[in-house]
Amino acid sequence: MFKFLFDSDTWQEIYGGIRKNKTRTIITIIGVLWGIFLLVVLLGAARGMENNFKNLFGDFATNSVFMWAQRTDKPFKGFQEGRRIRLTTKDIEVLKSEFKDIKYLAPRSQTSTNIINGFKTGEFSISGDYPVLDKVQKKDLIYGRFINENDITNKSKVIVIEETAYKQLFEKNEFPIGQYVIADNINYKVVGVYKRGNIGIDGDAAYIPFTTFQQIYNRGNYIDWMMVTGDTGVDIKQLESDIKLTLKNLHKVDPEDNRAFGSFNLAVQINKVTGFLTGMQFLTWFVGIATLIAGVFAIGNILLITVKERTKEIGIRRALGATPIEIRQQVVLESVFLTTVAGMLGIVFGGLILFLIDTTLGSGPDPTLLNPTVNIPIILFAFFILVVLGTLIGLIPAYMATLVKPIEALREE
């Protein structure tokens, strides 16, 4: 049945038909080309935005929630309202044992102080941390290492500083590792220098071991706040409220108390943006496919017009012995051929534009769109849809072409 597809004569006929109707051919091709071009470019741009966004959060465990303690707003069990609550390391231990789906739990204490190196000095926030922080927010180390377990156990006086602090406190290209800086009259050995990521929740903080911090700043068991990261797939919002309830229980706070524990759910915030991106992608598909369909309809429309224009030619062909099926095949094949060629051109042009976008907007330290690409399967799918639509839409003029009796087609004007 599909023998005619591989017949060079069939294509010769189609080539003849297409070459004859140059204007039609060009207009149709532009119609479909524009549709698939838009689809490719929009999808690529949406992907670029998404990539950029992912890159922004790339070094951060996004399934995280930050929590801290405030004052109660309800009296409970004999305590008056307005009681100040403080999180402790004991809370951390309880949470760690209670909640199995917590991936990382990082207690944190912070202050701000002057760091001095010889004559150079600068004010920086200083943070007491566990090595796990490196897991929650990957530290991009330029020199040395991050805090490790040994530092925690030995309460070592070591410090990891940010690039800005390094530039401020050291000579250019000076090797910082092993050197000593002074903060609040304590000498710290520099063990690492890190580069701040796109999202720095600690700003340009310097890190010292948590145990060291607690001792030096006399914090005892009290911590400022904590970062909780859920296992992959864990409903972080649920985890957040469960943890809060446990904390309320531990600190004898009314379960209905909404002020005692504050939190910032990173995952929820990110989901908002991701939702926006998903919406963008949906919009892209919608616009792209709608344009594509419009393009295909344009093909159908123009084919219909040209079929009317070519009534006479079709009449001649039929007088010469062309069967209706042969005529239909030719019209449908013309439609499919036009959509296919237009589709391919559209994909190629779309790809070129994405390439241009990539080289102009996509490079540099802070790209607007990162790697604007489109998946090959998606393109193949769109292409397939296009060819199917082209066939279907070609059937209408093909049917019209054979509806006219050859005698009417040949009637003298």
Add this chain to the structure above:
Amino acid sequence: MIKIEGLHKSYPIGKDSLHVLKGLDLHIKEGEFVSIMGSSGSGKSTLLNIVGLLDTHDEGNYFLNGQLIQNLNEKKAAVLRNKFLGFVFQSFNLISYKTALENVALPLYYKGMGRKERLKIAQEYLEKVELGPWANHLPNELSGGQKQRVAIARALVTNPKVILADEPTGALDSKTTDSVMDLLKGINDEGMTVFVITHEEDVAEQTNRIVRLKDGVIISDEYTKAGKLKTVK
């Protein structure tokens, strides 16, 4: 070759219908050179369309090459047209974006013949109508007479049983008319049945038999001088 018995045809016009052919009887034998004469509206084009399987009749019998034509669908009609009939039209009806050679080869394409073979045959037929050197010209590069000769070559190329010519000289001047008629005569001499529709008396005179139609009935059917000579021969 062509046998028509009690042929009726009417066209619906609004609520009424126009009775165009009112019971025609006509028998054309193989190798005849017949012309149908009549003024416009006499039904001669309708007759040609029915004979050419481009239209269907309402009543009566039509035998083409001994085969009763009835209940033809478009596909069968197309095959029969391709096999038995060659058309020559007043306005040539060449496909404008195909060369003379490709135009002539087109019926062979629908016959399912390979490209090389059909172009070779088409070239032979073009030579036959003395247009060999014009093979690769487009129709608009040819004169009216040349176009009609290309059309005749196209009608002949499938080696049909009957050539149906609808006012073949209607768009030509008298000189080219003669050359086209000579060509048709030559074809007829080779044994081909030729069926010409015309309203020009001197064109009809050159055929062997004239059938006159008026208001859908045959008013006369007689042999011309040439025709008498030929039958005597």
